[in-house]
Structure formats: structure tokens, C-alpha cells
Amino acid sequence: MFTFSKRLAGAVALAAGMLAGGLAAADEWPSKPITLIYPFGPGETDILARAIAESIETAVGQPVTVEHKPGAGGVVGGTAAAKAAPDGYTVFYGTSSNLSAVTELYNSPPYQPLEDFEPVTYVGDFPLWLFIRDDLPIQSIEELVAYAKENPNELNMGVQHTTGKILAALFEKETGAEFQMINYATDPDVVPDVLAGRIDLVWGTGQWVQHHKDGTVRALVSTTSKRSDELPDVPTLEEAGLSPLPIKIYVGTAVPTGTPPEIIAKLNDAINDGMKNNEMFQKAYKFLRVVPADPNEPDEFAAIMRDTKDGYQVAVPIAGIAKQ
């Protein structure tokens, strides 16, 4: 009896100690540097990743390093992040392509975004505009649709990466106009062909606004929900009488599933704070022309991830992209 209770006492003490240790670990987080996995190559949008890293660092005091892990539109980085230990020391820079589109593009995806990741904060959207070459006489989106219907397959539309393909296909389906699609790998590849007059139209990201300002191209319509401050004369899809995009091209942060909720809450606060106050964030928003998100909680981001996934489910077959 006596020895049993001693052993019992010992076991209880051990359990209590471990419990306390576990709680203590959560309280102590972070006690070593944190890694932000950025699943793209250097210099694309990595200023936003650095802004996120800085925000977390300012709030929690530990250094946050941005680790580049490029490949497959963000999926290689996603695979690594999904496998990481859910101890709050790995944060993932997630985008619509690696958090929502994965299941729609791959038959056996290397990870299940909605199961393997827990959302933290939604950071913003990448808006896109339809740009037309300036020397073409078409002035508005209505004119474009009318012209394209009369002259199907005449206008050359530059299509880069999956998002561009989806946008172009949805646009064609909705308006009934037909364009000749010309495939490119990245945005900069299209520019020389636009300058030379070979490409007439392109769905471009914020980088193209520069060309609009130079007068090389003109924006006809934007995918945002309200008009951008920089291009106030350009109507949105809804204003032009077209349905808005079923997919949001978003950016956000996520952590591997199983990360303690207190840590997620702290990260969320840190990033929300940074979105408002951090200088690099402001620079990133301006430079990338990202539409900043309002302060938000993880559930809101979760909803966005899910809705976008549903959107991709609809859009991918329309765009004729084969699952592999």
C-alpha cells in the first residue's frame, strides 16, 4: 500500500511537472528564432514576406528569418511547411495558389491545405486589371467585348501562369467573346511582345500599372471589389456588368495544424499590428499594389481559404486546366 501510493505520488508529480512544462513552454514561446517559409524565389513579392517577418519580430522579440523555398507555384514550400513541427517556430506565407488551388490542380496533392494548415492572418489581395495596348482604338470594356464578338480570335491575349489562364477563360465564358490565347511563363515575358505590338490584351498584376502610367497600355477593368485609388477611372468587373471573380488571389499566413491556439493568437495580433503600423508593410502594399486586409481573426482567413478553394473547383475545369 505504502509503496503503491509512493509510486502513485511520484507519477502524479511527474505528470504535473510535464503539464507545467508544457504550459511553461507555451508561455515561453518564442525562445528561439522563428522561420517564415516563403515559397517563392528571391525578389518577387518577398518584401511582403519580410514585412510579415518584421512584424512578428517586433511583437515577440525573437528574430524571424525568411526562408526561400521556391518551386511549383508555392507547393514545394507548402510541402515543407506542412511537415514542420507545430510548435510555433514555423510560419508559412500562404497564397491562393498553394493554400486553395492545390487540391484542384493535383490528383494526389502532397498536402491537404485545409487539414494540414491552420490559418493565422489574412494579409491582402493581389488585384488584377485587364490591360489593352494603348494604340488600339478600343476605349472601354464594353467596346472590347463588342469588337471581340464581331472579330473572334483576332485579338491576342497574353496569358501567364494559372491565374491568368483562369481569368482569361472565365472572361471568355462570361462575355461570349473569343480571344486568341498566347501562353507565357511569367509577367515580364509578356512586356516585350506588348511593346512590339504583338500582344493586344493582358490580365496583369500591379506591376503593369506602371506601364499604364507610361502610356504603353490602358487598363479597362479591375478585379477588385472597389476602384483602386491609383486608377480611379477604371471600373470594376461588377460595375461593368460582369460577375466578380470566384477566386481571391490572396496572401496570408498559416501554421502547421496542431500549433497551440495561444501561439496562433499571438501571431495574429503581431501581424494585424504590423499591417497597420509597420513601415515595410506600407511599402510592400504600395509597391505590390496589394489591397490590404482589414484586421482579422484566423476564422475569417479560414473562410477565405475555403471559399477560394470552392471557387477554384469551379474555375479550373472551365479554364481547361488538367488535373495531374
Place this chain on the structure above:
Amino acid sequence: MSVTQQMLDGLFIAVSPENLMYCALGVSLGTIVGVIPGIGSLATISLLLPITFYLDPTTALIMMAGIFYGANYGGSTTSILLNLPGTPTNAVTCLDGYPMSRQGRAGVALLMTTVASFLGGSFGILMLMLFSPAIVKVAIAFGPAEYFSLMILGLIAASVIARGSPVKGIAAVAIGIVLGLVGQDVGTGLLRFTFGFIDLSDGLSIVALAMGLFGMCEIVDSIKTAGNHGAVPKVSLRAIWPTRSDWRRSWSPIFRGFGYGSFFGTLPGTGGMIAAFMSYATEKKLSKHPEEFGQGAIEGIAGPESANSAGDLTAFIPTLTLGIPGNVTMALMLSVLFMNGINPGPTLITSSPDIFWGVVMSFWIGNLMLLLLNIPMIGLWVRLLTIPYQYLYPAVIMFLCIGVYAVSNSFFDLWLLILCGVAGYIMRITDIPAGPLLLGFVLGPMLEENFRRAMQFSRGSLGIFVESGISIACLLIAAILICLGLFSALRDARHERRERRAA
């Protein structure tokens, strides 16, 4: 304000103490990073990008540009000494630079490449200053059909590069093209030859391939030559200076290299490496002693080095005048301008002439600094060769692995490096040349992408390839090269038959 005045102002900006310091820092860092195999200017610039946020944009650009064109100078060093390209662009220099080094002429080779790089770079800067608008117009005129024809020409030239059997040269190019197909197809987004490895969806890493085929296999090969001596016994410093015959033979290749570099540097998507290969192929074709190529012909390093340095600097033409980055490194540099609210489009020269001319003038300074920096270092590099293999090569392997890992953070690429090393060794035993393979790897995907895009533009008609003068010209030259090659092969065969009959 006249252009001359702007140029002078730019010069004043470039020689300010801060800019001088960052220029020196940039070119030194570039040289070091170029020497270390695997790590290149891209990795370095992306690592230093956060620092540039706090610098004046002109200064930041001066430093980054210095790293970029400095890497080229350093890259040829290991190509010559160890048959290991410091950066993939310098792979061509291995072909004749390394044999020269084995003949005890490492110092000569190093000096010649430094001088050729200096001259090529200077010419590139001149082009940038004087002819940017005209050059850019030509570059824009290259649509997919023209690119396609140019690539055809390039691939034909690639099979000329190798010494030995032309059939094996063509085979090497073909293998390279097939390897280039690995990855995601641009048009359909389908994955090809990835065998389920998601790491392959962006293709094989060119750094791993180049380092593996050239360098790693050299190391594997050296296992055969057991013994603890260095690669070459002590070399006297006087052996650095090239002979008069060396100089005489090098001038024309250097001048021709100017042309190749300026052309391919400006054309987006191509660059110094292709310019270097084309220069090599041309020099081999034009030389009176083509059999020397691959054995230590000085034209084989003078021309290509001049070409790739000119190419590096003319790559700034579309970048600074149109805002079109010719490669990822240029895109990084542009992002610095963007973030400071400066628009690197056609309006840069007019709206921010101080930035444009400040940077351009700094190129002169940086180029000169590189010349002055590298020449005294030659003696040091040559002494590196006297380190016994068993210490040198493990260190090299370590740097290789660091370099390959640095950009992608991927263990997969390290395995690829080892695999390419083994493959490179097998190729060496079977006498399949690595140079043409690398070129095929680079040009093949461009060939396919541009063909399909041209067909999309032409709505399926093949006529687009004979519509423009440029395209016709390239295809014609390619056809002539094929005919010449066939002709000389037939003639050699007939010779052989005659000799056999006579014997």
C-alpha cells in the same frame, strides 16, 4: 540640360565617397562570389536585398550591379584552375581554360580572361551609353519566330563546339534538350518527366547541372590519379604574362566577342552564357587550327570572356531603358527602384537622369576596379593549384554544396548535383562532351516555347518563320552551317578512303 552635362553629373555622383565604397564592395563581393562555385550573384543580391532598403537607390544599384558583373570575373578563375565553372555562364571557359592550366599556362589564361572581360565590359558600357535606344528597338523586334530561328542557329552552333566526333556533339545537344524538357510545360501547365517529384516541376537546376557535369565529375575523375601532389607544380610568376602570339591571336576573338555580348545581352531571356558559347563556336570555325580547341587555344577563352562581360553590361540596356529585366537578377535590381518610387521604364532617363547616369558611370569605375583587383590576385590563384588534391577537392565539394543549397534550400538539388557528377563522369568516359549538353539544356526549352508561341500568333501557319528578315537570316545561316558541316564531313570521309586505298 545636355546629355554630356548629365553624363558629367553622373560621373560626379559615381565618384562620391559613398558610391565609390559601395562600388568597391560590390565588385569585390561579386568576384569572391563568382569564384566560389555554386553561389552566384543572384543568391548574393537576394541576400543583400534587405540592406538595400536603407540605402539610396543609386548606391544600392551600384553595389548590386557591381556584384552582378563582378561575378563574371571571378567565375572564370575556377573554370580555368579546376574545370569547375564559378557560375554557369563561365562554363565555356572550362573548355580551353582548364587545358591551358594543365599545360602550366594558368596564369596566362587568368590574365587573358581578366583583360578580355575588362575590354568586353568597357564595350558594353559604351553601347549602353551611346546606342541604347537603337539597340532596344532591335531587341523588341525579336518576336517568338525570330527567337526560334535564333535558337536553331544556336543549337547548330552548339554541336560545332565539341571536339571529337560531331555525332557525339549532336547527341550531347539532344540529351541536353531532353533534360531541358523536365518540368512544367508553359502552355498547358502539365508536368513532364518529373516522375512524381514535385521538386522537379520547375525543371532541373542549372547550377546543379553545370557544377555537376563540369566540376563534380572532374573531382570524381581525379580519384583515379592517386597521389598527394597538387594539380601543377610550382609556377613562376613570370609565366603569367601572355606571349606576343597569344595577344595577336586574341584581339579578333575579343572584338567579335563584343558583338556577341552586346547582342545576346540585350535580348531578354538570353544572356552572357549563350553569347559565350556562340563566341566559342565562331572562333573554332574561324580558326586556322580548330583542332587546338579543347586543348588550350587562347581564342577559346578570350572570345567567350569578352562576350559574356559585354553581355552582362548590355543586359542593363533593356532593364534601365524599358524596365524589362532580361533575367531574374535584373528583376531584383529593378525591384529596388520600384520600392523607392522610381519607375524604371522609358521615362527613367528623363525623369531621374542622376540615377541613370550615376549608375552607368559607376560601371566604368567598377570595371576598372575589377581589372586592378584581379590582376594581382592571379598569382594567388595560381598558387592555389599547388594545394594537394586531398585538401583542395573536399573544400571545393563543400563550397559546391553550399552554393547549390543557397538559392533553393533544397536537399533535392544536392542529390541532383551528385547525380550530375556521376553522369558527367560517365559522359567523360564515353567521350560525350558536356558543353553542348549545357547549351542544349538552355536553348531547347526556349526553342519549344517560342515555336509554340509563334504558332499561336500565326494561328497555326508555319509561314511566320519566314516572314521577317531576321528569322529568314538566322535560318539561312543555320542551313549554311549544316551544309558546310556535311560537306566537310563528306570530304574528310573521301580523304580517308583515298588514304586507305593508297596505303
